[in-house]
Structures are given as C-alpha cells and as structure tokens.
Amino acid sequence: MATALHPSPKPLQLSLFFPSTTNFLSPILPSLHHSHRHRHHSLKSSIPKIPFSSSFRNGSNTPPGTECPVPQDQQPINEYQTLSTSFPFSWAAGDIVEYGSRLFVTGASFAILIGLPVAWFGAVGPDQEPFKRIICSVSSGVLVVTLAVVRMYLGWAYVGNRLLSATVEYEETGWYDGQIWVKTAEVLARDRLLGSFSVKPVLSRLKFTLVILAASLFVCVLLLINIDGGQKLSNITSEIGVIPGVYNDESARAFEPDAFCGEPGLP
Template sequence: MEAARRLMAATPTRISPLPSPSLPSRRTRTTLSPIPLFHIPTTIRTPSILSFSSTSNNNRPETECPVPLEQQPINEYHSLSTSFPFSWATGDAVEYASRLFVTGASFTLLVGLPVAWFGSAGAQAEPFKRVLCAASSGVFAVTVAVVRMYLGWAYVGNRLLSATVEYEETGWYDGQIWVKTAEVLARDRLLGSFSVKPVLSRLKITLVSLATSLLVCALILLNIDGDQILTSKEPRVRVVPGVYNDDSARLFEPDAFRDEPELQ
C-alpha cells in the first residue's frame, strides 16, 4: 500500500475542465442576423404646399372651403396661366418679347400701314410720316394687349395674397366672403409672391417701355406737322389747288365778296 501511494504521488494527474454549457462549441458556427433599427421606405413622398387638385369635383374636406371651384384663387391662377394672351407673360423673356413684336408688326403691316398710306391725300409726298403713323398704331395695339394682361394678373394676384375670398354662390346678388384657413393662406401667398409678382414686374417694365415709344412717336409727328404749318403759311391766300380759289368764288357767290376790294 505504501508503495502504491508513492507511485500515485509521483505520477502527474491531468484534469480536463468541463465544457461550459453557455459557450458554443468550436465546430458550431452561429450566424446572427442584424436587427433593423428603423424601416426605410422605398419611395419618399415630399409634401408640397402648392399641391392642389383643381380637377376634383368636391372641395377638400380638411379646409371645408365653400367657394365654388371656378372662383377659388388657385383655380383662377391655373386658368389664367394657360389662357390667351395671359400665358405669354409666364414664358421665357425671349419668347415673350418675340410674341409682342410679332403682334405689333402684324398690326402695323395689315392695318396701320394701309390706313395711313391710302386713307388721306398726299401720302406719296410724306412717306416717313405715314410709316411713323403705322408704327405708332402697332405700338398702341401692343400696349392695349399688355394692359389687358396686367389687369388680369393683378386681379388674380390680389385674390391670392388676400386673407379673404369674395365669391358668389349663384349670382351677383348673393355675394359672400370666406376667410382663408392658415394652410390655404400660406399656399396662396407663396404662389402669389413667387409666381404672380414676377409676372407683374415684367408687365410694368413693358408698359413703361411702350409708353415711352408712343411719346417719342407723338413728339416726332408734332414736329413734322409744325414744320409743315410754318413753311406753308402765306398771308391773304385762300387757295386750295384744284378745288377752290377767289376768282371762282366771286362768280358763284358775289354777295360774300361785296365788301372786299377786287384782287388786282
């Protein structure tokens, strides 16, 4: 027994640790799927304050707008921006100027020039004056068109920027006033400030330019007529060539020349 105990004490004993149940085995691979913290939508819808359905048959329930569709400022703006000739002011500057130029030139050639050239006697002797009159008529026609556009855009702009909307339910005798909600007021004022005011500024500049052109044409015509009056004045001569002279008048109306001395 004593010899066996000594042999066991001399022999080293290796103790293997027990496998922990919480630790995975080396041969087992565990894949963990990540947990999404939030969901990313595939399509993003950006809300727009100017989005409005003008083709719907009913009013929006959240605004409870009693104004008829055709009298709502937003629909009046859409209708005006696509109608003739109000849509000219919303286009490109080159396109806008070219349309006004074509309108004035067409009126000058088709209406103003024939009337100025054949409408009075002696047109062949004063070609510059007749051409200037025809050009003035074309400028005047363009001015009338621009004034009409300005009045239409100013009306719609005032209704967009105003906090109230005046409307008629069935006729002129039952006018009503609706106070805009905060959402509608913000949308209309944003549209009026960034879409209507630039158009009005362009039309104002056009009107100033056309008025200046008309003033210059009028001054030139007045100077031409004044020079002709000063150069054609001759005292005591009452003669229209081919129509009237004093000798023929004395033959037909002797009583009218009774107190005047006879011409030598």
C-alpha cells in the same frame, strides 16, 4: 480475466474553435442591419416632407377637413390655373423670348396690315410725307400692343389680389347674393406662396413692358410733332408775303407800288 471496457471519449467539437461563417456572423449581422436601418431612418427624418393630401390628388384644390363654400370656378387657385392657360394671358407667364416675340409679331402685323394702309391711303398727298405715314402706322401697332399688355396686367393683378387676400368674395348664384369666405391658415399660406412666387414676377414683367411701350409711344409722338412743325415752318417761310397780318416795306412795295410813289427805294 475480465477486462474493463471504457467508453471512447467523444470527439471534440471543432465548431468551438473553428466556427462556420454563417454561425459566426449570425449574431453580428442583425446588429449591423439594425444600426444601418436606424441611421437611414434618422437621415430620412431630417429631410422635411411636403404633405400631399389625397384631396389634391383627386383634383380638388381644397385641403382635407376644410369646408370651402366657394364654387370651384371662383376659387383663387382655380382662377390662377385658368388664367395661366388662357389666351393671351399665358404669354406673360411663358418664356421671355417667346413673350417678346409674340408681342412684336402682334404689333408688326397690325401696323403693316391695318395701320399702314389706313395711314397711306386715308390721307391727302401721302407721297409728299412718306415718313409721317410710316410713323403713324408704327404708332398704331405700338398702341395695340399696349392695350393688350394692359389687359393682361389687369387680369393677373386681379388673380394676384385674390390669392394674397385673406378673404375671398364669391357669388352663390348671382351678383345679388355675394358672400365673403375667410381663408383657413393652410389655404392662406398656399395661396400667398403661389401669389408671391408665380404672380408677382409676371406683374413685374408686364410693368416693365408697359414702361417700354409708353416710351415708344412718346418717341413716336415727338417725331410726329417735329414733322408737323417743320412743315408748318416751311409753309410760313414760302408764303410769308401773302399771309394776312404780316407786313414789311419790301412786300408792300412789291404788291402796292402806287402807294409808295415818289418815295426813295421804289424800283
């Protein structure tokens, strides 16, 4: 008797009920990764970027696509860079403590090494007026510092005006062929930003310094006037009997007793 053979049933696939970790998360991870990249890209796009053109990296200060006929050494931004690193203009752009100490050392050195010897040995009888000689030497030091600060102010003001101006005056080969170039919008915005945030604070510092130096010079002049006035007054008081034009009865009787002979009060 023949027996019918039935094929054995196929084993159930356990992956349908218990999928592996890799197969189970594979459809989910790409979506998470995609959403993370999208959120990160949206976050980066919300931060404004400052463009850095290749021309600035290569050492040129002219934006790309701009034909600037101004020579490199006459461009305002190059003039600013040169001024900010030159002596003594770089003092004003440095630290405030270093700036003040350099001015003080300059004035004190000039007053001690030059002003004091000239005031002390260049006058007659300096031993009688030592305070006056010291004031003269201090005034010379303050005056030298004032001249240096004025020179720095003029240099920074010149560069600041060229940065803030919409046009640039330049010379191609000499003074006889002066030209004027109108800045582009990008160059004008860059120069005015630099002039407003880098040059104007320096000019304000120099103006404040000039006010202090002017007040110091005024005080020194007042002291010298008071010293000279006190000396003249003491000389007049001590020599009032012999100064021409000054007359009174007591001095006349003392120097000309014969003229008052027989009058009362004659010793």
